[in-house]
Amino acid sequence: MPALGTPRKKTIAAGPVDDKPAVTLKPKRAPRKPKVKLPASELDRLQKIIVASLEDDKAEDVIALDLAGKAMFCDRMVIASGLADRQIAAMAQHLAEKLHAEGMKRVPIEGASGSDWVLIDAGDIVIHLFKPEARAMYGLERMWGKDLDEAV
Numbered sequence: 001m002p003a004l005g006t007p008r009k010k011t012i013a014a015g016p017v018d019d020k021p022a023v024t025l026k027p028k029r030a031p032r033k034p035k036v037k038l039p040a041s042e043l044d045r046l047q048k049i050i051v052a053s054l055e056d057d058k059a060e061d062v063i064a065l066d067l068a069g070k071a072m073f074c075d076r077m078v079i080a081s082g083l084a085d086r087q088i089a090a091m092a093q094h095l096a097e098k099l100h101a102e103g104m105k106r107v108p109i110e111g112a113s114g115s116d117w118v119l120i121d122a123g124d125i126v127i128h129l130f131k132p133e134a135r136a137m138y139g140l141e142r143m144w145g146k147d148l149d150e151a152v
Contacts, residue, residue: 037075037124038075038123038124043075043076043124043125046099046102046122046125047064047076047078047125049098049099049102050078050095050098050099050122050125050127051064051078053091053094053095053098054078054080054091054095054127054129056094057082057087057090057091057094058082058087059080059081059082059091059129060080060081060082060083060132061079061080061081061135062078062079062080063078063079063080063141064076064077064078064079065077065078065079065141065144065145067144070144071144073126074123074124074125074126075124075125076124076125076126077125077126077127077128077140077144078125078126078127078128079127079128079130079135079140079141080127080128080129080130081129081130081131081132081135082129082130082131083131083132084131085114085115085131088112088118088129088130088131089112089113089114089118091118091129092109092112092118092120092129093109093112095107095120095127096109096120099122104122104123107120107121107122108120108121109121116130116131116133116134117129117130117131117134117138118130128140
């Protein structure tokens with residue numbers, strides 16, 4: 001005599017099967033490749049391209065800070081000001097295009113959709129584009145500048 005009930009009810013009545021894990025685990029992500037630091041000569045070359053691009057776009061108060069040995073996230077930082085959201089967004093876009101032409105495959109831009117602060121991650125060089133008020137408020141030059149060494 002055949003067993004009564006639907007296949008679903010039979011499966012529930014039989015209980016869990018031991019060969020199937022109760023929790024499915026996500027496969028582990030492959031380990032990241034270690035980041036390769038660029039030589040100082042290459043950093044100098046990229047920094048010159050960045051500063052020239054910003055100056056071509058009429059950025060104000062462009063400064064470059066050497067953070068080698070001070071920060072783990074980058075070796076150089078470039079800070080500049082723009083007067084309007086549109087100018088800052090254009091500076092970021094032009095900079096990304098020039099870095100891409102220099103062989104950088106991925107140049108992430110944060111805040112380009114109209115904010116007081118745009119950050120461009122060019123690997124070992126991080127670029128900050130501010131409106132003057134935001135630049136004064138955050139004070140990155142004071143935080144990462146030469147005064148930091150003297151205080152220590």
